[in-house]
Amino acid sequence: MARAMLCARREVTAMSNAALGDAGAQTLRPIRTGALETWRLVRASYNDPLGHAQELHARHGNAVMQKFAGMTFVHLYGADAHRLSLINDGQVFSNKKAWDMIIGRIFPNGLMLRDGDDHRYHRRLMHAGFKNAALKRYHEEMVPQVERAVGAWPIQPGQPLRMFPVFKQMTLDLAASIFLGLELGPEARRVNKAFETTVAASMPKIPLAVPGTLLWRGIRARRYMCEFFQALLPEKRAGDGTDMFSLLARATDEDGNRYTDQEVIDHMIFLMMAAHDTTTSTLTSMSYALALLPQWQDRLLQEVRELGVAQLGYDDLERLPLTEQVMKEALRMYPPLSTLPRYNLQDVEFEGRVIPAGAMVTTYPIHTHYMPEYWTDPERFDPDRFSEERAEHRRHSHCWVPFGGGAHMCIGLHFAIMQIKLVMFEMLRNYRWSVPEGYTMPVQQSPISKPRDGLPLFFEPRRVE
Numbered sequence: 001m002a003r004a005m006l007c008a009r010r011e012v013t014a015m016s017n018a019a020l021g022d023a024g025a026q027t028l029r030p031i032r033t034g035a036l037e038t039w040r041l042v043r044a045s046y047n048d049p050l051g052h053a054q055e056l057h058a059r060h061g062n063a064v065m066q067k068f069a070g071m072t073f074v075h076l077y078g079a080d081a082h083r084l085s086l087i088n089d090g091q092v093f094s095n096k097k098a099w100d101m102i103i104g105r106i107f108p109n110g111l112m113l114r115d116g117d118d119h120r121y122h123r124r125l126m127h128a129g130f131k132n133a134a135l136k137r138y139h140e141e142m143v144p145q146v147e148r149a150v151g152a153w154p155i156q157p158g159q160p161l162r163m164f165p166v167f168k169q170m171t172l173d174l175a176a177s178i179f180l181g182l183e184l185g186p187e188a189r190r191v192n193k194a195f196e197t198t199v200a201a202s203m204p205k206i207p208l209a210v211p212g213t214l215l216w217r218g219i220r221a222r223r224y225m226c227e228f229f230q231a232l233l234p235e236k237r238a239g240d241g242t243d244m245f246s247l248l249a250r251a252t253d254e255d256g257n258r259y260t261d262q263e264v265i266d267h268m269i270f271l272m273m274a275a276h277d278t279t280t281s282t283l284t285s286m287s288y289a290l291a292l293l294p295q296w297q298d299r300l301l302q303e304v305r306e307l308g309v310a311q312l313g314y315d316d317l318e319r320l321p322l323t324e325q326v327m328k329e330a331l332r333m334y335p336p337l338s339t340l341p342r343y344n345l346q347d348v349e350f351e352g353r354v355i356p357a358g359a360m361v362t363t364y365p366i367h368t369h370y371m372p373e374y375w376t377d378p379e380r381f382d383p384d385r386f387s388e389e390r391a392e393h394r395r396h397s398h399c400w401v402p403f404g405g406g407a408h409m410c411i412g413l414h415f416a417i418m419q420i421k422l423v424m425f426e427m428l429r430n431y432r433w434s435v436p437e438g439y440t441m442p443v444q445q446s447p448i449s450k451p452r453d454g455l456p457l458f459f460e461p462r463r464v465e
């Protein structure tokens with residue numbers, strides 16, 4: 001019944017868009033709020049996107065407009081909203097204009113900050129770094145590194161280990177070798193440090209680049225990274241390296257054209273950012289959920305045991321369906337990107353209302369992921385909802401969107417899944433873990449979902465041969 005209603009609503013939306021300009025569709029108007037209330041809502045949209053979305057959705061429905069600081073903000077809710085903005089028929093939404101306003105100072109010209117033909121061209125070339133053969137080589141390199149890193153965690157009886165920084169360091173170290181082809185050492189540490197400064201500065205509270213501010217430090221760190229990559233480029237172009245930097249440096253289109261030096265550099269800096277905090281965030285929320293649910297830890301351990309291998313081979317990645325369900329559920333409840341911003345270049349209609357051109361239009365994966373229309377008991381961590389039998393994520397083509405969708409769908413999703421499975425495999429083989437009594441993870445949802453306290457976990461060693 002609910003599905004039939006959703007389908008009917010979808011048809012109405014599609015029909016109305018085709019007939020945009022015809023009588024019937026009303027222009028969306030801003031909600032009226034006093035100055036203090038407006039300020040509260042703007043802050044809530046950053047500090048608590050889920051609460052903010054649930055409040056506005058309950059009060060005003062699926063489309064809400066706010067005016068603030070001379071700008072128009074439109075919040076769209078539900079899976080149909082994702083479908084509209086991600087599929088982006090007629091190219092009415094710009095990624096570039098939206099993301100440029102948010103991270104453009106530090107990550108200009110990244111793939112996500114491009115539109116239309118230009119985006120398509122750059123994405124096609126970037127596939128060189130994400131083909132099956134490339135992923136296989138990354139996998140080969142990652143296996144021993146993950147094994148070493150997880151086995152060397154400084155666990156102590158009765159002492160919790162804060163996991164977010166641990167995962168962060170591990171993904172940074174992996175990026176240095178897999179993405180850049182660097183040996184771990186002082187050079188990799190310097191690049192990692194600069195990279196961390198750029199990420200921290202990408203959405204500064206004070207958007208001023210004067211000496212001493214975060215943004216100023218971020219711009220300097222970016223300059224350092226550009227110079228560092230520039231110096232390595234000739235060797236990457238001429239060599240036969242299989243790291244991602246080398247593959248992008250040598251990638252050619254059908255006419256033999258390559259990325260320019262600056263394009264390779266911009267893509268590499270953006271890729272490292274896109275890969276890093278998102279994967280760290282997912283590993284953290286999975287570990288939290290598994291600590292709360294020891295029965296699921298046991299089920300995954302059983303799955304790992306049944307594989308009967310000491311190292312997770314490339315073809316084994318497909319043979320961990322329960323681990324994948326837990327990952328999907330963690331991504332549902334804690335999507336690393338809780339919101340997806342777009343800028344509408346033209347008037348666009350959504351559910352009978354016209355959104356005038358020139359608005360910052362945001363859709364909310366984190367809100368859709370908790371909507372009872374799509375999910376049974378959405379507050380519950382229940383990986384079985386992703387089983388073949390229940391498959392709740394198929395109730396709507398866009399109700400589960402942690403990796404986005406359409407032309408800008410995450411290009412690194414297979415890389416991310418591979419890395420997450422490798423780390424989980426090693427964690428399960430080496431440890432049993434738990435949270436302190438009565439603990440609930442305090443989550444900061446923006447800009448990337450993470451625990452405010454780093455997530456303290458207790459580990460007990462175990463060894464699965």
Ligand code: HEM
Nearest residue numbers: 111112274275278279282336402403404408410411412416
């Ligand atoms: C669990 C981990 C990850 C999550 C949840 C995630 C999520 C996302 C999302 C939601 C988008 C779309 C943003 C939008 O539509 O505005 C995206 C795009 C992107 N991601 Fe990921 N990502 C992850 C890991 C990675 C990794 C490991 C890489 C690289 C190795 C990567 C590279 C990118 C790139 C380059 C884009 C832009 C794609 C385009 O615009 O065509 N991501 N990611």
